[in-house]
Amino acid sequence: AAAAAPKPEEEGDRTVYVANLDWTVDEAQLHRIFGEVDDLMEVRLVRDFLKRSKGYAYIDYKSRQRVEEAVKKFNGFEVNKRAMKVAPSLPTKPLFEERTVFVKNIGAEACEADVKAAFAQAGEVVGVRMPPAGEGPDAGHKGYAFVDFAAAEAVEAALARTDKVMLGGQEVVVARSIPMKDHRHQTAATRKDLPQRANQRLIVQGRHDREDPVKLSQQHQTTVYVKNLAFGVTEEMLREHFASCGAVQQVLICRHNSGRSRGYGFVEFERADAAQGALLMTDSVLQEREIVVSRSQRAITQKKPTAGQDEAPTGPDGRDKGKGKGKDKGKDK
Template sequence: MGEANNRTVFVGNLSWNTTSEELRDFMASQGEIVSSEVQCHADSGRSKGWGLVQYSTPEEATAAIELLNNADLGGRSVHLRFDRTTIETSGGFAVFVGNLPWSVTDLDLTALFAKFNPFDAHVKTNMTGRSRGFGILRFHSPEEGREAIEAMNGFEIEGRHIQVREDREGEVRGGGGGGGGGRRAAAGGGSGAPAEGAATEAAHTSPAPAAAARKEPSGCTVFVGNLAWTTTTEDLTEHFSTMNGMVSAEVQATAAGRSKGWGLATFSTPEQATAACELMAETSLHDRRLTVRLDKK
């Protein structure tokens, strides 16, 4: 899986109040810590809700993940896994696998594609460890990757036809620390976002940076407006999880981490996006009637 020599552990779902020192103390029981840092926004100094801890040996990092994953820190069940920054910048031919069932794990994805010999397979998760419905495979050569694409695109698993294609750089990643993000502040003035209209639409006159970086075909992205301030990316993902072909969903946030009151859901095809608009129009989430339409780029 490409993690045998990894000494760095990603710790997600941290309380906003958890400090680097508290994180170090929490992780120190499993070995010698070289560094421990809660990641913060450069402009505000506010925690991003995740951190990185480096141990002196890979064995210590492995033990920490096995023993401390889902343990309580600051009143939150934290999610631990190997940091994937080194792996994801190590090259190889990357293949995107979308529309995965929520139950599929890294091991499942590895087994599914084993005969094509990927050297790494990873299902993307949010900071609580929940699948985001897609994964990335890495192959030693383009030939191996394209063989997997040709053979497995459209393959059915648990009632879902997976989408397998060459990965497009920078698409639908979000978050920090190697793909763990998606969580944002639930605090902030008011109990709900403004009604669909002035503030929400004005904020979306041009794509957000994360959306602009994605290169999915036109018509695959759905705008979801009138979200409550408390609605998280995970909430939005779960709300749309019954829709065929959903690749990802993300609540859009300001630089300070506060919700803008709207989000984007991305689908594998324009037809699936259109169907989602028709089926999800005027559904409610957190007592707010949603506005759902194709994104206007």
């Protein structure tokens, strides 16, 4: 005999329902979050036909124990300042139609009467639905049908048949019928950590572009970043070290306010191919230390003076030359 159809509430034994997600939350982020609970099997973010998130998802685990653990841990957990709603998944309708079977691989020559006759021995057939392949009386059918019985017991009998059911010269496949889902027009909510009246997609895309190391390095193709510098290395030493790669336009070693080197700097070349060649200088030795060279994600910039003040001159050691310890007391207000 065929196995009994699973009860709707059994889905909650292994599946978590997650709602109130904003539009930027994707499968990877949900996997990182819910992966903190062991035995995660699958993440299913529900999307519309344009691949936009609908704001809810289903998370599958191996056991009910993991489901309860995930609900307890993540219900109310904030993602982008929006609290998730997490609960065991409970379908609002049966997983299968109680008195209907789905039949596929029907031959082109078979008609509704043939289908009805083939399943009459299982029980009283009250209707057969065969979707047409097109318009007009000669369009034919799509090769599948839904068979409606008067009683649920007839479905079990149809599934339990061991003999081959042939329709239109082809052996058909019989399975339980899954009801059509309600396609609600729903999209994910906005992010609470961004301005609500602004175009959030442009804001997020701008952030990604500014943080993408590949795009940033493409903007500054003539500049390389050099780290692991010995504290005694000067700009002139750094310039001479990279002179074999091509014409150097400018060099900057980043320093503390005291003038002491921070151990890293930048070299800007006149040509992009020279900067590309400079990448081969990584692991080369400068002042008894192996330096590391990579593409720069920013241009060389000098520290700007404070507004309303002239830039303080620097001495040979990089220290600022102050204008005196006292303050002018005779300034006009």
